[in-house]
Amino acid sequence: MDKFDLQGIAAATFTPMKPNGDINTSIVGEYVTYLVENQGVTSIFLNGTSGEGMSLSTAERKKLLEAWLCAGRNRLKYIIVNISCSSITDCKELAKHAEQVGASAVAITSPSYFCPATPDALVDFLHAVSLEAGSLPIIYYHIPVMSHIPFLASTILEAIGNKIPNFAGFKFSDLNLFDASLCMHNSGRRCPLYYGVDEQMLTGMLMGAQAAIGSTYNYLGSKNIEMLSLLQNEKFQDALNIQISIQKHIASISKTGITVPENKVIMSYISGLDMGPPRSPLTACGASRTSQLHRAVDSLQSLSRI
Secondary structure, three states: OOOOOOOEEEEEOOOOEOOOOOEOHHHHHHHHHHHHHHHOOOEEEEOOOOOOHHHOOHHHHHHHHHHHHHHHOOOOOEEEEEOOOOOHHHHHHHHHHHHHHOOOEEEEOOOOOOOOOOHHHHHHHHHHHHOOOOOOOEEEEEOHHHHOOOOOHHHHHHHHOOOOOOEEEEEEOOOOHHHHHHHHHOOOOOOOEEEOOHHHHHHHHHOOOOEEEEOOHHHHHHHHHHHHHHHHOOOHHHHHHHHHHHHHHHHHHOOOOOOHHHHHHHHHHHHOOOOOOOOOOOOOOOHHHHHHHHHHHHHHHHHHHO
16 A cells, blocks of 8 residues: 555545435445546545544444445545544444555544543553554544544644554644644654644645645535645735635635535535435424525635636
């Protein structure tokens, strides 16, 4: 396997579901085609928050990974799969499966019901799971708003030290850019960081993030790729103009972040692929909210004319 070296952006994919709430793997091939051909996105983050991974069974998560690996063969560069579970036994099972079927890397966040009391306890959990992943890169999924873990990522990094040989960085889904910078620049070894707050991706990349992983890259991937190209060519004002435009359009949908149910409506409308409803306890958008989202998307399409 080539060295894992995620650059640019990766889409945090949604899980297509049937009206009855069962997963729908039949459109994964079309989903891959849409990402690659319409958005220019060639890497994905599977079964994460956007993919409702924590609401899926272990069997469903395996089935989804296998479907994406099959459909993405020779088309997707990296398929990173989130294997986080409350049960360490399930985490280990998913880690072993990911290694066996050929995932590019695995991501793990902390259990959020019985939470580790210290960073060292968290690292012990991560280390035990990592042993089942073979040589697969291990990414810590830092998302304190969902995991409810109070530890700074930089503190977790110190606790990791050299205990996880295949540690490959953080998916950093937090607003604390000071903490992000400490991870990237103040550690004994530079820690790769994959920034996970879409609305301020440009800032994260300017500070040294290696890549960005997010839900809006499913349908705004091409615009964000253009923004990164401008950044790399030191056309900072042009890149900033795109970031501000993206922020304005996202704010027209929600100023507090787009929810999974809203994102599934938006993705369905833009891509023409039916993402279906979210899984309970999340609830689907009603007719009025769906119409509002469609109108916002119609305005969002003007991004292509920036």
